[in-house]
Amino acid sequence: MPKKGENELTWRDLEIGGIVTEPGNASQYQTGDWRSQKPTYDFDRCIKCGLCQLFCPEGCVEPNSDGHFEADLYYCKGCGICARECWTKVITMVEEEG
Amino acid sequence: MMAKRVGMEVSVAIGEAAKMANVDVVAAYPITPQTHIVEHLAELVADGELDAEYIPVESEHSAMSACLGSSAAGARTFTATAGQGLELMHEVLYVASSMRLPIVMTVANRALSAPLSVWGDHSDAMAVRDTGWIQLFTENGQEVVDNVLCAFRIAEDQRVLLPVMVHLDGFHLSHMIEPILLPEVEAVKRFIPPLKYPFPLDPLKPVSMGDFGPPFIYSEAKWAQEVKLREAKDVVVECWQEFGKQFQRHYSPVEEYRSEGADVLLLTMGSYSETAAAAIDKVRAEGKNIGLVRLRLWRPFPFAELRQKVSQARVLIVLDRALSIGGPVGPVCSEIRSALYGQAKQPKVVSIVGGLGGRDISVAGFEAIISRGIKVAEKGSRNEFEIFGVRE
Incomplete structure (x- = not known):
């Protein structure tokens, strides 16, 4: 498939039956734009236990450069499970603007 | 060896046709009036006469699902069903x-329940008309055999790559013993x-099939399918022409019988066309200017x-041998009216429904x-349409 933005692809660009010949390209799929709330962090409270990473159904939480766990907003769907499960109440969900 | 003429049940002849096409996989579930087709194929495989995988699945839903898998692996795949099986x-x-x-599939057309009927009509075919399959209708055993062979060539053509359904009337064709020329x-x-499927499932060259199609791409995917099915018509016609050259039997999308210059035309699909042709001979002999048109290519x-x-x-x-209950007219007639709408010159189109659930229509x-x-x-x-032969 040619490299085009998802809204530029025409029907002629698709392989037969919409077959995807490039493995692993689901990682390009931006699920972050489904989000109505996003996680915000008070890292002073973070004990780096990684529970939020274990619970994240999207698998989009990774330690940042300081070792604090943080969601990748390109994929985070804003479900809020991390905020609910966090022992030390690092995470607060806030409404997305706009 | 020359082609040989044999007396054979049409269902058995279909099995022989699939064998001649050297199918790799048959995944099927028996259902009346199609059972003899897959029964014969099961025998051919069991007796070692056909080197194929025969998958005896637990339902028609599984039959078609197994066909998806085998076809995606690049195997020539055949199945058959009827009525409720096609619905499942x-x-x-x-x-x-x-x-x-x-995939190539023969459908021994059968009425749909309720009341339970194993007998033939076109209700099952009409219910699947929008499924995106190429669909051919046949009138006798020879036509079924010929069109099963054509179906493989059409389906597997690189310009097409679409599944093909060959419709034959349940019992009126499936269970008839007819003289059939089996080609060499x-x-x-x-x-x-x-078969050279361009993207067969292969662990060394992985592909994803039947993927998730979000709103940004679903319309494009469906339009691509629409365009390909429409374009397939030329390949169907080309295949029939080539078949005619090689086997001297000729087929076309809309076929005629004494219809040139006719004042009144009757249009039929399937095996009842042959009885209709006999009726045309009779009324022609009475000097009436009436002809017959038979629709062979139903999709595209x-x-x-x-x-x-x-x-x-x-x-x-x-x-029509099916009802569109609560709808405009018989389903075939509805499409014909739609095809003629807005044309400068067009006949008055009358819809008559008959031959439901295996009821014969005589000459x-x-x-x-x-x-x-x-x-x-x-x-x-x-009435929007007339129903033929219903007792008031």
Whole structure:
């Protein structure tokens, strides 16, 4: 498939039956734009236990450069499970603007 | 070895045709009136006469699902079903065509329950008309065998890669013993080149099939399918022409019988066309200018060919063997009216439904249908369509 933005692809660009010949390209799929709330962090409270990473159904939480766990907003769907499960109440969900 | 003429049950002949096409996989579930087709194929595989995988699945939904898998692996795949079985396959039929898998299936057309009927009509075919399969209708055993062979060539053509359904009337064709010319195996081999599916499932070259199609791409995927199915018409016609050259039997999307210059035309699909032809001979002998048109290619719908063959007539009577309950007219007639709508010259189109659930229409029956159709065309009717032979 040619490299085009998802809204530029025409029907002629698709392989037969919409077959995807490039493995692993689901990682390009931006699920972050489904989000109505996003996680915000008070890292002073973070004990780096990684529970939020274990619970994240999207698998989009990774330690940042300081070792604090943080969601990748390109994929985070804003479900809020991390905020609910966090022992030390690092995470607060806030409404997305706009 | 020459082609040989044999007396054979049509269902058995279909099994022989699939064998001549050297299918790799048959995944099927028996259902009346299709059972003898897959029963014969099971025997051929068990006896070592056909080197294929025979998958005895637990339902028709599984049959078509297994066909998806085998076709996606690049195997030549065949199945058969009828009536309720086709209904149980329904959702998977869409997947087969959307994934562009060249599966070939014969459907021994059967009425749908309730009341329970194992007998023939076109209710099952009409319920799957929008599934994106190429669909051919046949009139006798020879036509079924020929079109099963053509179906493989059409389905697997690189310009097409779509599944093909070959419809034959349950019992009226499936259970008849007819004289059938079975072509020579070598000739069939030349006629159907080996299948080269462009993206077969292969662990060394992984692909994803039937993927998630979010709103940004679903319309494009469906339009691609629409374009390909429409374009397939040329390949179907080309295949029939090539078949005619090699085997001297000729097929076309809309076929005629004594219809040239006819004032009144009767249009039929499937095996009842042969009885209708006998009725045409009778009324012609009485000096009436009436002809027959038979629709062979049901999907993609042959708009241009149909318009060309019926537009000069004054009256066109369409016989449907299915109801569109609560809808406009019989389903075939509905499409024909739609195809003719807005044309500068068009006949008055009358819809008559008959032959439901295996009820025969005799030659006299067709004569009555013709006279009733002409009367409705001339005087009108209170009904959207007429139903033939129902006891009041």
